[in-house]
Amino acid sequence: MGVTIHDVARAAGVSVASASRALSGRRKVTPDIAERVARAAAELGYQPNAVAKALRDQTTGTIGMIVPGIGNPFFTTIVEAVEHQLQQTGRDLLLCASQYRPDIEARRLDTLLARRVDGLIISPCDIEASVPAVLNAARRVPLVQVDRHIEGGGADWVGVDDDSALAQAVDHVAEGGARRVVFVGSRLMNSSARSRLSGFERAAARAGVATAPPLLGEFTLEWGIEAGRLLLGGDAMPDAVICGNDQIAVGLVRALRMGGVRVPDDVSVVGFDDVGHAAMCDPPLTTVRQPVEEMAAEAVRLLGQVRMGAPRPAQRVAIAPQLVVRETSRPVTAGGGKEGGAA
Amino acid sequence: MGVTIHDVARAAGVSVASASRALSGRRKVTPDIAERVARAAAELGYQPNAVAKALRDQTTGTIGMIVPGIGNPFFTTIVEAVEHQLQQTGRDLLLCASQYRPDIEARRLDTLLARRVDGLIISPCDIEASVPAVLNAARRVPLVQVDRHIEGGGADWVGVDDDSALAQAVDHVAEGGARRVVFVGSRLMNSSARSRLSGFERAAARAGVATAPPLLGEFTLEWGIEAGRLLLGGDAMPDAVICGNDQIAVGLVRALRMGGVRVPDDVSVVGFDDVGHAAMCDPPLTTVRQPVEEMAAEAVRLLGQVRMGAPRPAQRVAIAPQLVVRETSRPVTAGGGKEGGAA
DNA sequence: CAGAAATTGGTAATCGATTACCACACTCCC
């Protein structure tokens, strides 16, 4: 292990400068030298040392990414999309999972900074506890938040327009005849949980549908099942349930059905994210699609715009999502046993 | 950006050697110097440059990992487990996805080698096409294959004992009364597809159950659904179906049920992997659990054992899995409408 | 108290690739 450019230069009978120039093509060399260097490199199996190059160039060609967990299909989709975007410009991804813990997240940020990544893409796990570490990192290197973000808007962010998303979801079930709608989401420790709930409340008020207190747990299938049981045990079943993500929705549908409630005939259910699974679960899920590929492209683009040392207001890019109507919500035209039309 | 150890040394009024020694503690310095250096480093917000350290030490503290795709929950589980293991020794993971394409896989291997990772963990996407790139990489750096592997056994491997796994699955359905069992897996382009099918055939022969030609497609939910339709359209429904992974099994169960076939009353279905989802799908899935955490630990351990330049026979570690009986297979005791007991 | 031994600080080399700068050779034109 360890063929260096010196070895190549010696084998080709030229100086390291010529070898480097021949290989990179950044300055002209005589055809004779070019060929001897190329042959020597091939014969020795020379592979440039990216570590040395990074030290000299003060740029590593790597972007660090931190997400709460790669067990969550939404985050794996985002990670794939970002990786795909970076490949286009020949950069690599150094991926970390914070496991939903701010302390681990802070440690990972530190090691990524020590490794001198050229930029950071992060979905901070906690809207409050993640603030100092994220702000500190943003001072040292271009940083873009995706999906989740910290409070206060101190760093760039790309995500979905939750207000638009929830408005579409609420209007859709209202048009299907729902008069009483409940929101099932996550406890308010991250920005998505908060903005989706407030988006729901605004949309419900505007659409004139009645709401019940929201059910807040976690972004998991288990919580969806649990929430379904709570609904079954309550006194009045709502006409529709809007969920904070698809996993909750899938669990909820399963629990309701097992409790004898028909979906969508008795209750409409709408998810959020449109993870790959959503289209293929038992009744295909009506849900709000996150434009993941666009979000990733926008995040990478923003990363390239940041110039350290040039103060610039934090950018916030909210991309409008699209409702995907499948089979867990009642169609708009049919009254379906209740009076049709919305307020 | 860019406080170096020179800055710290100057601020503390000592030489860079003393600063380095004070910070690393690898040689004693007088308490006075130790304290001045510590204070200077803290005040300047000094963070050692891992790139420079890597160049000097000839070790990066990073392990590269390549899996076919992180959309597959089994691979994300493995990735998480490996990351967890590496954290214990303070190393980081450079993660890549080959997207099931040998050409992309080879490119990723190259860039990881250029970045001078200290080791590689890979699940090669193709049993044949991946051979040259994997073997070449194994010559330059410690390399361990996980789950999938290339043919010929030229590199270390850690995985599950497919023979034992399939024997447990076949014996289980046979004891539930199945006489005719069919295998639904993936086309034979990777090692898992091959060894699971051959494990199935050996187990079926030994248990004395009849088989039909296997149905081979992909390791996806979609193929599971498709295979279920094929089974519904065929002339004789088997008593049991053993699947190559959980996604196939989930799709299959759904298709069979939609076709009016009861699971497990009419047909037992067994999955493979025990991904998180398996326990929570509609009828919780009977499946073979891959000991992911042990596999990851073993892979990391093997990585540490390899000494480059010291030829050593390739290691192969097959860990025995465990059958997890849930509700898609008929219980052993009940005959369930057919004659009980196995051959 | 002289001399050996131990401790600790500093200077400079090292890792590998890139490139500023210099030097040399060659061409062109008056």
Place this chain on the structure above:
DNA sequence: GGGAGTGTGGTAATCGATTACCAATTTCTG
């Protein structure tokens, strides 16, 4: 033929942290 201009090769500095080696000082011993 000599001076300007152009093209190309080589030497050595650079990036930042570590450490071999040397030098200086202190401590210990007989």
